[in-house]
Amino acid sequence: MGYPHKSHPRETTVLSKHFGDPEARSLAGWRQRGGYRALEQALGMGPADIVNVVKESGLRGRGGAGFPTGMKWSFMKPGDGKPHYLCCNADESEPGTFKDREIMRWTPHALIEGCAIGAHAIGAETAYIYIRGEFTEPIKVMEQAVQEAYRDGILGKNAMGTGKRVDVHVHRGAGAYICGEETALMNSLEGRRGNPRIKPPFPAVAGLFGQPTTINNVETLAAVPHILTNGAEWYTGMSLSSPKSTGTKLFSVCGNIRKPGNYEIVMGFPFKDFLYDLCGGPLPGRRFKAIIPGGSSVPIQTLEEAEATMMDYEGFVAQGTMLGSGGVIVFDDSQCMVKQIARLSRFYAHESCAQCTQCREGTAWTTRILERIEVGEGTMEDLDTLLDIAENMTGKTICVLSDSCATPVVSGIQKWRHEFEAHITQKRCPMRTAVAA
Amino acid sequence: MSGREEGALHAPAHASHGVRGHGHDQPYTPVFAGERRRQLDELLTRYPTKMAALLPALWMVQETHGWVSEPAMAEVAELLELTPAYVKGVVTFYTMYHQHPVGRHFIQVCTTSPCGACGAEDVARAFLKHTGCGELGVTSADGKFTVIEVECLGACGFATPVMINDEFLESVAPESVPQILASLK
Ligand SMILES: Cc1cc2nc3c(=O)[nH]c(=O)nc-3n(C[C@H](O)[C@H](O)[C@H](O)COP(=O)(O)O)c2cc1C
Ligand code: SF4
Ligand code: FES
Numbered sequence: 001m002g003y004p005h006k007s008h009p010r011e012t013t014v015l016s017k018h019f020g021d022p023e024a025r026s027l028a029g030w031r032q033r034g035g036y037r038a039l040e041q042a043l044g045m046g047p048a049d050i051v052n053v054v055k056e057s058g059l060r061g062r063g064g065a066g067f068p069t070g071m072k073w074s075f076m077k078p079g080d081g082k083p084h085y086l087c088c089n090a091d092e093s094e095p096g097t098f099k100d101r102e103i104m105r106w107t108p109h110a111l112i113e114g115c116a117i118g119a120h121a122i123g124a125e126t127a128y129i130y131i132r133g134e135f136t137e138p139i140k141v142m143e144q145a146v147q148e149a150y151r152d153g154i155l156g157k158n159a160m161g162t163g164k165r166v167d168v169h170v171h172r173g174a175g176a177y178i179c180g181e182e183t184a185l186m187n188s189l190e191g192r193r194g195n196p197r198i199k200p201p202f203p204a205v206a207g208l209f210g211q212p213t214t215i216n217n218v219e220t221l222a223a224v225p226h227i228l229t230n231g232a233e234w235y236t237g238m239s240l241s242s243p244k245s246t247g248t249k250l251f252s253v254c255g256n257i258r259k260p261g262n263y264e265i266v267m268g269f270p271f272k273d274f275l276y277d278l279c280g281g282p283l284p285g286r287r288f289k290a291i292i293p294g295g296s297s298v299p300i301q302t303l304e305e306a307e308a309t310m311m312d313y314e315g316f317v318a319q320g321t322m323l324g325s326g327g328v329i330v331f332d333d334s335q336c337m338v339k340q341i342a343r344l345s346r347f348y349a350h351e352s353c354a355q356c357t358q359c360r361e362g363t364a365w366t367t368r369i370l371e372r373i374e375v376g377e378g379t380m381e382d383l384d385t386l387l388d389i390a391e392n393m394t395g396k397t398i399c400v401l402s403d404s405c406a407t408p409v410v411s412g413i414q415k416w417r418h419e420f421e422a423h424i425t426q427k428r429c430p431m432r433t434a435v436a437a
Numbered sequence: 438m439s440g441r442e443e444g445a446l447h448a449p450a451h452a453s454h455g456v457r458g459h460g461h462d463q464p465y466t467p468v469f470a471g472e473r474r475r476q477l478d479e480l481l482t483r484y485p486t487k488m489a490a491l492l493p494a495l496w497m498v499q500e501t502h503g504w505v506s507e508p509a510m511a512e513v514a515e516l517l518e519l520t521p522a523y524v525k526g527v528v529t530f531y532t533m534y535h536q537h538p539v540g541r542h543f544i545q546v547c548t549t550s551p552c553g554a555c556g557a558e559d560v561a562r563a564f565l566k567h568t569g570c571g572e573l574g575v576t577s578a579d580g581k582f583t584v585i586e587v588e589c590l591g592a593c594g595f596a597t598p599v600m601i602n603d604e605f606l607e608s609v610a611p612e613s614v615p616q617i618l619a620s621l622k
Contacts (some may be wrong), residue, residue, distance in 0.1 A: 001476045003596075019570075085486070092591045093588075093589055093591055094589070095549045095550060095551055095588075095589040095593065096551050096589075096593055097591065097593070098591050098592050098593055098594055098595075100591075101591050101592065129598070131573060132591060133496075133531075134545075134587075134600060134605070135531045135591065135605075136589065136600075136605055139603055167483075167485045171491065171492070171493070172493065172496060173492070173531075174492055174496070174531035174532070174533040174534055174561050175531050175532035175533035175534075176532060177588065177589070178530050178532065180507050183451070188492065189489060189492075190486065190488060190489050191486070191489045191490065191491030191519075191527065192488070192527065193489035193518070193526060193527055193530040194530060196533070209486065209489075225564070233529050252593065252594055253594060254551045254552075254555075254593035254594040254596065255551050255555065255593075256554055256555070259596035260595075260596070261594050262594065264564075275563070296549075296550065296551075296589075315614075327593070329551045329554075329593070331554055339553075340550045340553070340554065343548075343549065343550045343553050344549075344550050347549050347550070347588050347589065350588055358600050427513065
């Protein structure tokens with residue numbers, strides 16, 4: 001459903017079917033809605049068979065990078081004598097993204113079921129759900145659901161009576177965007193500062209507690225039970241376009257738009273219809289100006305680019321950006337692009353873990369220069385400096401937070417250069433109303 | 438668009454939230470006795486290392502005392518077989534652990550771009566005005582309130598989200614601020 005709105009007829013509700021329905025939160029309610037049948041089925045299957053179904057479904061990671069989930073799982077070698085771990089990434093802190101929050105608030109058992117299936121498939125007995133510290137309500141709901149699942153024998157030493165051990169624990173973060181990066185999350189879970197690790201070794205070799213680990217996003221794991229129940233073909237059949245993008249995807253929509261919220265659509269849906277039909281178009285008397293379709297770390301699209309986009313992994317790339325986390329941020333013609341990009345840059349400067357010089361210094365310089373341009377104190381040279389810094393921040397650091405800061409700056413200057421220049425030549429923000437007396 | 442002309446919303450340099458508060462010199466009551474100790478012992482069974490219980494243990498400290506003081510860090514360090522310096526290193530990495538006492542109602546307003554585009558700065562200003570805090574990160578004279586800006590709260594479609602202690606509010610508008618404050622004890 002277009003939560004918090006009524007489901008739109010053009011949505012395909014798989015993950016979001018029970019959003020807004022408090023009864024689906026309880027174990028009894030979840031069972032009534034078909035819950036835990038997929039886990040029962042999975043525990044009766046060999047890990048390799050589960051991995052194969054997920055591979056065939058074409059499911060790709062919903063956390064941002066879009067890595068094929070079945071392939072990721074196949075890197076784990078059950079029976080190698082080491083403890084394996086599954087981490088569920090519920091750090092959801094990428095500006096524009098708020099889908100995992102709804103999955104956890106409304107369908108906590110869907111996530112537990114996905115975690116338990118995932119754990120079994122990779123030969124892990126323990127899964128940790130790492131939830132950002134600010135998500136107090138989702139944490140409470142998840143903890144309650146986990147307790148219920150233990151009480152009912154779904155989790156624990158003898159999961160669903162199969163003799164297999166599956167533990168799921170909720171772990172609360174404490175405020176740091178960077179802990180959404182997979183290796184930073186592992187450090188944080190281990191009780192360390194959330195600094196990303198140098199890769200290799202990759203998590204499948206040495207991850208959490210130095211052991212083979214798989215990490216997946218909430219939405220990725222929540223999709224798995226549906227795939228097991230309905231089959232890989234059902235999942236691939238739900239795509240309107242590229243065979244490389246399959247199934248449904250939740251998009252969070254925010255900013256200057258009539259109906260912000262979460263919408264679930266099949267891959268390949270036309271972005272134009274999505275924005276105007278499902279989300280109700282711009283606010284009265286306004287026009288869309290710029291769209292960041294995949295969370296704040298992807299290139300900004302002009303309205304023309306957005307309207308020509310097919311919403312899947314390849315479709316967004318074809319229009320100069322990325323699907324990312326599916327967080328759609330919309331700015332309309334009342335917004336100053338310089339101000340918005342400066343604020344995004346400040347976000348990255350605040351969140352840099354400061355291990356890498358390019359990122360620590362680059363995010364801070366970029367922010368200072370952008371803020372100076374915004375108040376009318378910039379020079380034309382500043383634009384070249386920004387692009388130069390951006391180049392030095394890209395592809396050179398331990399993780400891609402640095403690149404993410406550069407991305408909106410580069411696409412912003414490329415596509416809205418006139419707005420930057422107007423600030424510089426007029427020595428003020430041309431959109432700012434005169435200072436009130 | 439009102440409020441735009443009032444200039445950027447920035448915390449004054451001296452206000453790392455609550456830094457002016459008192460409480461550093463108060464006697465310390467250990468957290469991990471009785472029920473809390475039992476909870477910690479249960480937590481330790483979930484992880485293969487003691488260190489992994491550090492973030493949860495610090496949460497328990499903050500729930501008990503309202504902030505994480507140096508004696509608390511030392512207590513946690515001893516229980517988890519870490520050094521106090523190590524614990525401090527971890528505490529300082531994360532934004533949610535208070536290293537100083539803060540107002541009884543700790544108010545966090547998201548002002549990151551998506552919320553910013555929907556007027557979040559005006560919401561933050563309304564809180565500053567109606568709490569009497571005046572500036573971001575400064576605790577009100579009666580010790581009741583501290584207001585800070587926070588980065589994306591992961592609820593951008595419900596602009597403006599605001600956290601007051603553990604309470605998560607959605608779609609807060611400047612007009613609703615006085616009523617929200619009145620409902621706080
Ligand atoms: C700075 C940074 C922040 C990230 N934040 C998140 C996040 O909040 N949630 C998430 O699922 N993935 C996040 N990721 C991506 C993860 O590193 C990882 O790719 C993902 O959790 C893998 O799961 P998936 O394959 O199911 O997508 C982030 C990556 C970076 C570089
Ligand atoms: S790129 Fe930035 S956030 Fe990532 S590891 Fe380096 S300093 Fe930390
Ligand atoms: S930007 Fe405010 S909640 Fe995400």
